[in-house]
Every structure is written in C-alpha cells, then in structure tokens.
Amino acid sequence: MKNIVVMVLFVLCCFTSIQGQNTSIEETETFFPNADVLKEDTIEYKFLSVPENWDDPKSNTIKIAVCILKNKSNKANADAVVFIQGGPGASGVQNIRSWYRHPLREKNDIVLFDIRGTGFSEPRLCPDLGKKFMEILAKNQSETEDEKQKTAEALFCKQDLLNQGVDIEAYNSLSVSRDLHALKTLLGYSNWHVYGASYGTYMAQVYTSMFPKDIKTLSLDSPISEISTYYTKNTTNYISSLSKVFKRCLSDSDCHNQYPDLETIYYKTIADLEEHPITVKVDKKIIASGEFTYNSEDFKIAIQQALYNKKLVEVIPLLIYQFHERNEDALGNLVAAFSSLLGMDYGVYFCVSCNETLPNNKISEYQTDASKYKGLKGGVAFYKSDFKVCEKWNLNRQDTIVPHDLSKLSSISSPVLVFSGEYDPITPLTNGDKVARKFKKGYTVVGHNLGHVPGFTRTGSKVAEFFINNPNKQLDISAFKKEATIDFVGGVALNPGVSKVGNNLSKINLVFLLPLFVALLIMFVFIFTYVIKLIRKKYKTNSDKIIRVLSILTSIVGITGLISLVLALTKVAGQNYFVLAFGLPENFNYIFTVLLIFSALLFITMLYFIVRIKIINDRSIVFSVLFSNILLVTYLFYWGIL
Known part of the structure; x- marks a missing residue:
C-alpha cells in the first residue's frame, strides 16, 4: 500500500511539474482527411502544447502534432511505443503507413509525433526551403555558387523565423526530450518503449540520458554513435558502403559481365560530369524551369542516396552506367525521386543542426577525411555546404555549444536494441556496436543486404516486435541472415515511357484516362460482335470482310499489348519498382514488339479503310473502332512507349 501511495505522489508531482510549465494536450481532427483506410481505424489525433523555450517562463507556446494508433487487442492499459523520426526535420506522423499495420500494434499503442517545427506541428519552420534547394541543385552552376545560394536561402529562412518571434535556439534534442517527457505524462503512461530512427536515435539517446525512468526499452534504428564525427566521417562512411557494391558486383558474374569496371566508371563519370553536365527535361511541377542539370555533385548524392534502400542498391550499377552513357530520358525520370530527398522541413534541419551538430564537427577534419578519396574530388558538397550554412547561421551567437553529456547512458538498465544496415552510407554498420x-544491455542486430533503417523491413518489424514484447528473452541477432541477398538489376530494355505509364496508372486520373477506357470498351464490343457476324457470314463483299478482319485483329493485338504492359508493370513494381525508371527487363521485350505490330496493323487498316471507304457498309461503326485504336496508339505515343 505504501508503494502505491508513493507511486501516486510521484505521478502527481510530475503532472504538477508539467502543468507548471504551461503544457496541455487536446484532441483535434484527423491529419489525413482523405485517407479512408485510416478513418476505419482506432486512431486519436492530438496537439500537445508546450513552451517553445522550456527555460523561459515567458516563452511562446507551440503545438506538437501527435497521432496515437491504439492497440489491436483493445487493451485499456497497453504499453506504448513512441517513435522519434530522423532528419532532423522529417515528419513522424506522416510515417503512419509504416506503423498502422506494424506487428507491434497487436499489444501496444503506437505514438507518433512531429518534432517541434515539422509536419503538422505549429508553427512549421520554413516548409518551402527544401523546394528552393531543389531549384538551386537543378541549375548548371559551380559547387561554390550552389553553396552561396544555399546559404543565402537558409539565412533568409532564419531571418524570417526571427521576424516571426521564433526562438530558433530552442529547437534541439534537449527541447524534444522535454517535449517527450511532457507528452508521456499527459497521456498517462508511466514509461514507454522508445524507438528512434536515424537522427532520431541521437534524440532518443539524449532523451534517455535526461529521463531514464521514462524508458521501458530503447530501440535505435541506424544509430548515430558520436555526434562529433557525424559529419567529419561522412565521406568515409559513403565510400565504404559504395565499395561493398563494387566488390559484390565484381564477384557476381552476371553483374560483372554487364557492368565491367564499375568502380572505374563511377569515378570517370564524376570527372566527365565536372566538364560536361547533363541537362534533362522534367515536370514543371517539380522544377519550375522544366529542366534539371546533373553535375558531378548531383551524381554523387544520387548514388549516396541509392545506398539507403535495398531495391535502389540493386540498381546502382545500372544507374552509374546510365549516367556514364548520358541517358537523358532515364535520368529525367529520376528527378522526382531525387526531389523527395529534400521533402523534409529544412527550417528545423538547420535549427537543430546548427544548434548541436555542426558546431561539434570540424570542417578541417571533414576535409582531411574527404582528401583520402581523390576521385571523389572533395567529398559530397551536399553535406559539406552545411558547414558554411551553420557558420553564418551562428555568426552572432554568444554562447558556446558543447555536446550533450551522454555518459550516464552506461548506467541505464533498460534493454537496448540496435539495428545497423550493411550498406548504410550515413550511419554505417560500425556505429551499431559502438552504440x-x-x-x-545493448544488443546489435545487423541488417544484412540492407541500407538505412533496416528495422522498417518485414524482418526488422518482427525483430522489433519480439524485442519490445519480450525484452528479457533471447533475441535472434542473426534474423537478417535469412534476408534475400542483393540481386543486381541487369538486362533492362530501356524505354522512357514505362515510368510515365506507371505514374499514370498508380495515380489514376479519371478525366485523363476516361477516353482510353471508352475506347477499350468500344474495341471489346466490336471484337465480340463482329467475330460472331463473320462466323455467321453476314457480309457479302470482300471489302466488308477484310476491313472487319483487319479491325478485329488490330484491336486484339492492341488490347493484348496494353494488358501485357500493365501486367509487366505490376510484376516488376512488386519485385523492384525502381527498375521502371529505366524500362522493363529484357524478358518483356515481346511487349514492345506486340505494340509495334499493333501500330503497323493500324496503319494498314486505316490505309485500306481510306482506299475502300466508298464501298464499305456501316462506315461509321468501322470508323468508331478505328478511332478507338488511334486513341490507344496516341496514349502510347504520349507516354513514350512507342
């Protein structure tokens, strides 16, 4: 009884302390009004109100978006798993699709939140900054000019935040940790399971150090081991992971035969792009100018980002060769994927990075590390430029920034699961054991054949579910050895239209596709009706027979080609959808042959119709089916398939 009283007093004390800091939590409407599948689920949406500056009683109040996916077992007092997203600056709430069917939901509530300043949280800091960076990268200009313009845009963002009264120094891991402590208390959890991903692993370590009693278990997916080397070892981390691709391709006879001298071609492409960048056409919704110019820096960051995802790792040899061969059509399709790299909230990214990351990394050490790789020509400017941004960002700052003291982590008794991906280029495999x-009680699980955040794979989800629900049981640290090995993509029939068809079909626009659906319906009806009439010998003249046979044959071949194309897209997307940016595997070459035959038959049929038009009966009906075929071939030309 005494222990219960002490516990109650402790909770009340914490709650009173939280209330004294002007915190509260309130329900709100769904953050996903158009997602019908989520409406059918048991999900709570809330806003947590906290001080912007926890140490200032007069601080502004900010709102943090919270999403709670209730457990599937309908347990009233279920444990909770809180997810800390990375970036810093990526949205945790928008990661909901990775969690709403996660096996952990069977017994646990899943708490997602957008760290202060990101996603649905209010205020959102400079949400358009990433788009501006994309416009800068799209230009054909030097690395120095890119850095100059990037710094200018970042400083414009900073000044805009200051003009709005935003306390930019209050956006850091310490503040996020206090936000989490307040959230846990106000939601009524005595402690919870903490799951951090990427930069979120560093925030999770800071949180654990500050509030060790909040932590039931700790899962760190692709962890940061030392904040002071997060940037300085960037080049080595990248090249070490990329070298694994080169080595594996060399030992794979199929890969080596199709992509000989892969490593040499990689460095040669860097040198070529320095002298002769590649300008490609892109959708103006992505880049207002309608053009994107790939230079050597864009190439380097594109390959670095490909190492994040296993399916992209499998296309790296193909991707390197497409850059080397200057395939503008295929590279144009990649820009949309490239733009997603800059989809997070860069206002928060620089607030956090300039508050706690870059000041604890030395540009001289970065340059020393990058100088080891002569062919890379100075490391990766995308990351190196952050040093210059934060130098200017902190120009008038008075205080000295020191790393958070994480020495107390050694006394933490909570079990800790650490995931590390074999090909991870930013938080490498070696980080796992260090963390x-x-x-x-730290356990490392290696994500064999995987890149960044391997915990979000099917195998990783099962490992995390077992660990969190059974923290004191033996963990299968070799679970990922059962993961399928890297299967490099080769033998691709290049076709720029494949990607366009895939995008059109994945995001169905009924207004755009309705004429095609009507045309296909007319073709089906024509085939069925006139095959029967021909069998019954309803036509007396050869002209009527021939035009109908030609029209039926053309329609059948056209429909067969289109259906085969859709089925091929579906199959390849299920295996590795990144292949579609380039074309289809060569075993689907017959589809392009069928569509070419369709085009030839249509030309012959139209020519015969024009020549014999005066003696053909029911010309309007025949013309309607011919027009439907013309419409189908028009779509194929528009997509770029033909």
Missing part, C-alpha cells in the same frame, strides 16, 4: 557498448 550498443554504451549500455549495460
């Missing part, structure tokens, strides 16, 4: 050794 696990910080804790009394």
Whole structure:
C-alpha cells in the first residue's frame, strides 16, 4: 500500500511539474482527411502544447502534432511505443503507413509525433526551403555558387523565423526530450518503449540520458554513435558502403559481365560530369524551369542516396552506367525521386543542426577525411555546404555549444536494441556496436543486404516486435541472415515511357484516362460482335470482310499489348519498382514488339479503310473502332512507349 501511495505522489508531482510549465494536450481532427483506410481505424489525433523555450517562463507556446494508433487487442492499459523520426526535420506522423499495420500494434499503442517545427506541428519552420534547394541543385552552376545560394536561402529562412518571434535556439534534442517527457505524462503512461530512427536515435539517446525512468526499452534504428564525427566521417562512411557494391558486383558474374569496371566508371563519370553536365527535361511541377542539370555533385548524392534502400542498391550499377552513357530520358525520370530527398522541413534541419551538430564537427577534419578519396574530388558538397550554412547561421551567437553529456547512458538498465544496415552510407554498420557498448544491455542486430533503417523491413518489424514484447528473452541477432541477398538489376530494355505509364496508372486520373477506357470498351464490343457476324457470314463483299478482319485483329493485338504492359508493370513494381525508371527487363521485350505490330496493323487498316471507304457498309461503326485504336496508339505515343 505504501508503494502505491508513493507511486501516486510521484505521478502527481510530475503532472504538477508539467502543468507548471504551461503544457496541455487536446484532441483535434484527423491529419489525413482523405485517407479512408485510416478513418476505419482506432486512431486519436492530438496537439500537445508546450513552451517553445522550456527555460523561459515567458516563452511562446507551440503545438506538437501527435497521432496515437491504439492497440489491436483493445487493451485499456497497453504499453506504448513512441517513435522519434530522423532528419532532423522529417515528419513522424506522416510515417503512419509504416506503423498502422506494424506487428507491434497487436499489444501496444503506437505514438507518433512531429518534432517541434515539422509536419503538422505549429508553427512549421520554413516548409518551402527544401523546394528552393531543389531549384538551386537543378541549375548548371559551380559547387561554390550552389553553396552561396544555399546559404543565402537558409539565412533568409532564419531571418524570417526571427521576424516571426521564433526562438530558433530552442529547437534541439534537449527541447524534444522535454517535449517527450511532457507528452508521456499527459497521456498517462508511466514509461514507454522508445524507438528512434536515424537522427532520431541521437534524440532518443539524449532523451534517455535526461529521463531514464521514462524508458521501458530503447530501440535505435541506424544509430548515430558520436555526434562529433557525424559529419567529419561522412565521406568515409559513403565510400565504404559504395565499395561493398563494387566488390559484390565484381564477384557476381552476371553483374560483372554487364557492368565491367564499375568502380572505374563511377569515378570517370564524376570527372566527365565536372566538364560536361547533363541537362534533362522534367515536370514543371517539380522544377519550375522544366529542366534539371546533373553535375558531378548531383551524381554523387544520387548514388549516396541509392545506398539507403535495398531495391535502389540493386540498381546502382545500372544507374552509374546510365549516367556514364548520358541517358537523358532515364535520368529525367529520376528527378522526382531525387526531389523527395529534400521533402523534409529544412527550417528545423538547420535549427537543430546548427544548434548541436555542426558546431561539434570540424570542417578541417571533414576535409582531411574527404582528401583520402581523390576521385571523389572533395567529398559530397551536399553535406559539406552545411558547414558554411551553420557558420553564418551562428555568426552572432554568444554562447558556446558543447555536446550533450551522454555518459550516464552506461548506467541505464533498460534493454537496448540496435539495428545497423550493411550498406548504410550515413550511419554505417560500425556505429551499431559502438552504440550498443554504451549500455549495460545493448544488443546489435545487423541488417544484412540492407541500407538505412533496416528495422522498417518485414524482418526488422518482427525483430522489433519480439524485442519490445519480450525484452528479457533471447533475441535472434542473426534474423537478417535469412534476408534475400542483393540481386543486381541487369538486362533492362530501356524505354522512357514505362515510368510515365506507371505514374499514370498508380495515380489514376479519371478525366485523363476516361477516353482510353471508352475506347477499350468500344474495341471489346466490336471484337465480340463482329467475330460472331463473320462466323455467321453476314457480309457479302470482300471489302466488308477484310476491313472487319483487319479491325478485329488490330484491336486484339492492341488490347493484348496494353494488358501485357500493365501486367509487366505490376510484376516488376512488386519485385523492384525502381527498375521502371529505366524500362522493363529484357524478358518483356515481346511487349514492345506486340505494340509495334499493333501500330503497323493500324496503319494498314486505316490505309485500306481510306482506299475502300466508298464501298464499305456501316462506315461509321468501322470508323468508331478505328478511332478507338488511334486513341490507344496516341496514349502510347504520349507516354513514350512507342
């Protein structure tokens, strides 16, 4: 009884302390009004109100978006798993599709939140900054000019935030940790399971150090081991992971035969693009100018980002060769994927990075590390430029920025699961063991054949579910050895239209596709009706027979080609959808042959119709089916398939 009283007093004390800091939580409407599948689920949407500056009693109040996916077992007092997203600046709430069917939901509530300043949280800091960076990268200009313009845009963002009264120094891991502590208390959890991903692993470590009693278990997916080397070792981390691709391709006879001298071609492409960038056409919704120019820096960051995802790792040899061969059509299709890299909230990215990351990394050490790789020509400017941004960002700052003291982590008794991906280019495999050794009960699980955040794979989800629900049981640290090995993509029939068809069909626009659906319906009806009439010998003249046979044959071949194309797209997308940016595997070459035959038959049929038009009966009906075929071939030309 005494223990219960002490516990109640402790909770009340914490709650009173939280209330004293002007915090509250309130329900709100769904953040996803158009997602019908989520409306059918048991999900709560809330806003957590906290001080912008926890140490200033007069601080502004900000709102943090929270999404709670209730457990599937309908347990009233279920444990909770809180997810800390990375970036810093990516949205945790928008990651809901990775969690709403996660096996952890069977017994646990899943708490997603957008760290202060991101996503649905209010205020949102400079949400358009990433788009401006994309416009800069799209230009054909030097690395120095890119850095100059990027810095200018970042400083414009900073000044805009200051003009709005935003306390930019209050956006850091310490503040996020206090936000989490307040959220846990106001939601009524005594403690919870914490799951951090990427930069969120660093925030999770800071949170654990500050509030160790909040932590039931800790899962760190692709962890940061030392904040002071997060940037300085960037080049080595990248090249170490990329070298694994080169080595594996060399030992794979199919890959080596199709992509000989892969490593040499990679460095040669960097040198070529320095002298002769590649300008490609892109959708103006992505780049207002309608053009994107790939230079050597864009190439380097594109390959670095490909190492994040297993399916992209499998296309790296193909991707390197497409850059080397200057395939503008295929590279144009990649820009949309490239733009997603800049989809997070860069206002928060620089607030956090300039508050706690870059000041604890030395540009001289970065340059020393990058100088080891002569062919890379100075590391990766996309990351190196952050040093210049933060130098200017912190120009008038008075305080000295020191790393958070994480020495207390060694006394944490909570079990800790650490995921590390074999090909991860930003938080490499070596980080896993370093982080696990910080804790009394740290367990490293290697994501074999995987890149960044391997915990979000099917195998990773099962490992995380077992660990969190059974923290004291033996963990299968070799679970990922059952993961399928890297299967490099080769033998692709290049066709720029494949990607366009895939995008049109994945995001169905009924207004755009309705004429095609009507045309296909007319063709089906014509085939069925006139095959029967021909069998019954309803036509007396050869002209009527021939035009109908030609029209039926053309329609059948056209429909067969289109259906085969859609089925091929579906199959390839299920295996590796990144292949569609380039074309289809060569075993689907017959589809392009069928569509070419369709085009030839249509030409012959139209020519015969024009020549014999005066003696053909029911010309309007025949013309309607011919027009339907013309419409189909028009779509194929528009997509770029033909």
